[in-house]
Amino acid sequence: MAERVLMKGNEAIAEAAIRAGCRHYFGYPITPQTEIAAYMAKKMPKIGGVFLQAESEIASINMVYGAAAAGMRVMTSSSSPGISLKSEGLSYIAGSDVPAFVVNVQRGGPGLGGIQPSQSDYFQATKGGGHGDYRMIVLAPASVQEMASLTVKGFNLADKYLMTAMILADGTIGQMMEPITFEDVEVESYDKPWALTGTKLRRKHNIVNSLYLKPDELERKNFERYERYRTVEENEVMYEEYMMEDAEVCVVAFGIASRVAKNAVAQARSEGVRVGLIRPITLWPFPSKVLRQAAEKVKSFVCVELNMGQMIEDVRLAIECTRPVSLCNRTGGMIPSPDQVLASIREAQKGGN
């Protein structure tokens, strides 16, 4: 068995990215994700990689765009306000169909907000952020181990589907240390015949671009892209089910909120409450099917989120509002206690139909 080492979530992302073959990191510092850049600054020069602290977030995402167009495994990382700045670039990357890997270690918003953990960029990550019709694969780690494994997964998926994969973490998982091993790292590699690697006068020019002035051409591009997105939705949904077998109440939570929720579920079970947890690991594609199936068995749902209620909309959509869904939330950098979640579970058990 590989050695267990203690690492911060942010460091685990950086180490996993290097193991996944990432040799280009462009970023701009912001709490609570700066350890990623610090780790890269230390390691990249030693392995022939590039670490560059850009002059701004906007510059760094466009460097990612450039390196991705050249076929490199490339990443950037930031926290909420920084991701807003990068959103224009994310739209261009989507419009150009190049693979990129982006990390958002969320903090409280809107605006400069605070630096404590938050999940209030759920909408931004799953519904856009940048302009135009596009999607990103959004991965929500709930442990330091998953920070590493989903990073490798993210690079693989980005290359496979020619789109951005984003880790949507939060300050807690970024800052905490847990034991991890790197043995489950499975790096896939994909041919990139579209990459801008120089023709050497032996092939036609490749063009990477998001400008399509002819509407019918742009429409066709969007249709094609959404065909690809449909394949992602069919094949790449990830979730975890916990104590759902005989559950009457289904808690839905991701990331750090799911850790708190799990404690509450275990506590409620010990009191005889039949409750389970579904934890989306991919936020897009969202695990709608498993939630729909759960809706046929449970009385009600409780959504636990570190925001004003964002994922709850996708839960309601997934179950087509066939069951009541209540919200248990804190925001601004606060985290609900297991007791608060427990109270919501008890309430949900009384309600429902």
Added chain:
Amino acid sequence: MKTTQILIAGFGGQGILFAGKFLAYKGLLEDLQVSWLPSYGPEMRGGTANCNVILSDDPVGSPIITDPDVLIVMNLPSLQKYVDSVVPGGQIYVDSTLISEKVARTDVEVYYIPATQMANDAGVPTLANMVMMGHVLKNNPELTFDGTEATVAKLVPPSKAQLVELNMKALQAGRDYQ
């Protein structure tokens, strides 16, 4: 199946996070499941610092501690802030050099260790945190004193190997305090 939730708190600069790392690594080397969660941000620059360490036989659920089994405090504001959160039957470790107040609760075990004074006397004035840790190891059946040196060696960069010995000195002083 046992889980111990440990909250360490004090001023920034007292080595609160390092002490937490020490316990987390100690747990790791004893094959426990562990989590370590620091406070981060402005309070780290001279204000209050705290860190949550969980040691468990099972995978750790939430890394956030609301009701600690063990509280280790190295300044008065931290004691006042957290004293009531400790579970009945829990333990409180107080650096009595810096905190003259006594704990009024009678449903917890309280250990007063003049750690800052002891660290000064031992010639390791910056390691009061590790004096506290030495006493914690003495009173916690989950963690033994064996393998302490290997744990410290994990935490200290090879270029500063001489720190292992100094940390051990502080840890032993804490362990031997009656």
